[in-house]
Amino acid sequence: MSDLLERLRGRGWRMTAQRRVVAEVLDGEHVHLTADEVHARAAAKLPEISRATVYNTLGELVSLGEVVEVSTDKRAKRYDPNAHRPHHHLICARCGSIRDVHPTGNPLADLPASERFGFTVSGVEMTYRGLCPDCAALV
């Protein structure tokens, strides 16, 4: 069972059928669903769940730090439950499939002071682009 649900209960989150199915849908590795996909999968288990509730719940999970929003392409945001381990993404330019990746090195150290323009730099996101094995085979 998802330990996401355990953590949420421990934080005093009021448990409802809707929140439970959303949390269940967001379980697993390499999961990067759009809000609409989350809604479709949640509705398969709880047909009357509304779009508004899915958006509300995703927003709360993001505020709680349990889920991170990923803006991979220019379309819908994706919701990533793998927030407990920081990581970056590798995206297929053709089919859009996404993998979690963990590059070596420290990219923050690669930004010299002369390139910081006085900013206080706190983080960096890396998005690798390429073709997945299936899509590369089609070419």
Add this chain to the structure above:
Amino acid sequence: MSDLLERLRGRGWRMTAQRRVVAEVLDGEHVHLTADEVHARAAAKLPEISRATVYNTLGELVSLGEVVEVSTDKRAKRYDPNAHRPHHHLICARCGSIRDVHPTGNPLADLPASERFGFTVSGVEMTYRGLCPDCAALV
């Protein structure tokens, strides 16, 4: 005068008043305007220019490789005329201001084969996050 216009003319781009003002608006360093901002600035010079033409023109400039789309936050795409020199971005989390940055190092080399999942990796985008000097001073 913008050498963007020179390059476009050299490529046989039919020159119209609309395309000229869009190209003029997109001149400069650290420029990352939304389509609406481009439209507003273009309309200041050519009041009758339509939103559709701004979108069409931006799309063509992107296809030609003269402008790159940047999806910094989850809101509107931004259009970056600094395409001739590859670079990454540093974004203020509070006010959204964006600077072009050139980190040292080779991030592609930092993704080991075991983290490539069989993908053919062709590029990487890095987005640094932080607070600009003005916003940091407010805290």
Add this chain to the structure above:
DNA sequence: AACTTGACTTGGACTAAGTCCAATGTAGGA
């Protein structure tokens, strides 16, 4: 300079993604 024509522009309708809200329902404590 006028002609021609395919490329460009336009306004408005349309779509996708997301937000907002007043009315209704309910989880969980008393």
Add this chain to the structure above:
DNA sequence: TCCTACATTGGACTTAGTCCAAGTCAAGTT
């Protein structure tokens, strides 16, 4: 069991962007 603060809902609304048929015009030809 009762209460009520919090959660859910449907639908209206907003923002960003796409699409299209009809009108316009840049630039090559005569």
